[in-house]
Amino acid sequence: MTCVLAIDIGGTKLAAALVDESGSALRSATRPTPRTDVMSALAALIAEVTNGGPPPAAVGIGCAGPLDLATGTVSPVNMPSWRGFPLRDEVRELTGLPTMLAGDAQCFALGEHWLGAGRGSESLLGIVVSTGIGGGLVTNGAPFLGLTGNAGHVGHMSIDPNGERCECGGRGCVERYSSGPNLVRWALENGWSPGSAQADARILAQDAAAGDLIAVAAFERGARALAGMIASTAAIVELTTVVVGGGVSAAGKLLFDPLEHALDDVAGLPFVRRVQVRQSTLGVRASLAGAANLAWRQPTPTT
Structure with missing residues (x-):
C-alpha cells in the first residue's frame, strides 16, 4: 500500500x-x-x-x-x-x-481543506487561535506559502496602528487581542478573578459561560479583533471560507457568536460578507x- x-x-x-x-x-x-x-x-x-x-x-x-x-x-x-x-x-x-x-498553521489550513471543515473550498484561510495565533492560506486548491514560507501569518496583522505594542515588536497585532494568554491578560487587568483556579483561557471560558461579564467582554473583544483581520484578509485574497481551530476555539459559541456579529458589522463589500466562518472539525x-x-x-x- x-x-x-x-x-x-x-x-x-x-x-x-x-x-x-x-x-x-x-x-x-x-x-x-x-x-x-x-x-x-x-x-x-x-x-x-x-x-x-x-x-x-x-x-x-x-x-x-x-x-x-x-x-x-x-x-x-x-x-x-x-x-x-x-x-x-x-x-x-x-x-x-x-x-x-x-509551517504548522499552513499545514492546519491544508489539512482542513483536504479532510475537514474547509473541504473543497476555493480560497481558504485557516486560523489557529491558541497561545499565539497562526494562519495559513489555500488558494485554487494549493497552499500559498510565500517567498520564504511565512505567508498567512495573520496573527501579526495590525488591526489598530495606534493599538497595543505586541510581543513581536509591532503594534496593534490581532494576537495581542485574541490569543488565549491575551484574552486572560485583558480580563485580569479589568477586574476578572479566576478564584482559586489558575488563570487560563479554559477557566475564562467557563466563567464566560456562567455569565461573568468581564469574561464575556474578553471574548467579545478578541472576536472583534479576529473579525477585523478576517475582513481585511478576505478583501485582499477574496476568501470563501475561514476555518478556526486551536485551543481557544474550544470555547465554541462564546467565541463564534460574537465573531459572527462583529464580522457582520465590520465587513462591507458583498464578496467580503459572503465569507463562511467554520470551526475546525479535525482539531489536533x-x-x-x-x-x-x-x-x-x-x-x-x-x-
Missing part, C-alpha cells in the same frame, strides 16, 4: 504518522518535544512509526515557525535549540525520501493531515 510519512513539530509535542491517499493514518505515534537534541527524538519517532510499516514514498513536515523555505531551515520560537536548523535536509538525509516543509489532527497532503504533492521519482 502506498503511503507518505507526515510529521508535525511543535514546542510541546512531536507527532508522526504513515498516511494513505485517502487521509487515513495507518500508524502513528507522539512524544514530548525535548528542550535539547530535538532531532534525536524526532529520529526515534520516525523509526517507531516506519519500522514494520509500509514504506513511505515521501515526507511532509509541518513545523512551528518562522521558517525559510529557500534553505529549508526553521527557528521555532518555543524551541530555542533550533535556530536556523536545516530541518528539511536533516529529515531528507535520515529517510532518503523527497521531503517537503511548511489537522496539521498532521496537512503535512501528509503536502507530501502527496511532492513528485516522486519514477523507476
Whole structure:
C-alpha cells in the first residue's frame, strides 16, 4: 500500500504518522518535544512509526515557525535549540525520501481543506487561535506559502496602528487581542478573578459561560479583533471560507457568536460578507493531515 510519512513539530509535542491517499493514518505515534537534541527524538519517532510499516514514498513536515523555505531551515520560537536548523535536509538525509516543509498553521489550513471543515473550498484561510495565533492560506486548491514560507501569518496583522505594542515588536497585532494568554491578560487587568483556579483561557471560558461579564467582554473583544483581520484578509485574497481551530476555539459559541456579529458589522463589500466562518472539525489532527497532503504533492521519482 502506498503511503507518505507526515510529521508535525511543535514546542510541546512531536507527532508522526504513515498516511494513505485517502487521509487515513495507518500508524502513528507522539512524544514530548525535548528542550535539547530535538532531532534525536524526532529520529526515534520516525523509526517507531516506519519500522514494520509500509514504506513511505515521501515526507511532509509541518513545523512551528518562522521558517525559510529557500534553505529549508526553521527557528521555532518555543524551541530555542533550533535556530536556523536545516530541518528539511536533516529529515531528507535520515529517510532518503523527497521531503517537503511548511509551517504548522499552513499545514492546519491544508489539512482542513483536504479532510475537514474547509473541504473543497476555493480560497481558504485557516486560523489557529491558541497561545499565539497562526494562519495559513489555500488558494485554487494549493497552499500559498510565500517567498520564504511565512505567508498567512495573520496573527501579526495590525488591526489598530495606534493599538497595543505586541510581543513581536509591532503594534496593534490581532494576537495581542485574541490569543488565549491575551484574552486572560485583558480580563485580569479589568477586574476578572479566576478564584482559586489558575488563570487560563479554559477557566475564562467557563466563567464566560456562567455569565461573568468581564469574561464575556474578553471574548467579545478578541472576536472583534479576529473579525477585523478576517475582513481585511478576505478583501485582499477574496476568501470563501475561514476555518478556526486551536485551543481557544474550544470555547465554541462564546467565541463564534460574537465573531459572527462583529464580522457582520465590520465587513462591507458583498464578496467580503459572503465569507463562511467554520470551526475546525479535525482539531489536533489537522496539521498532521496537512503535512501528509503536502507530501502527496511532492513528485516522486519514477523507476
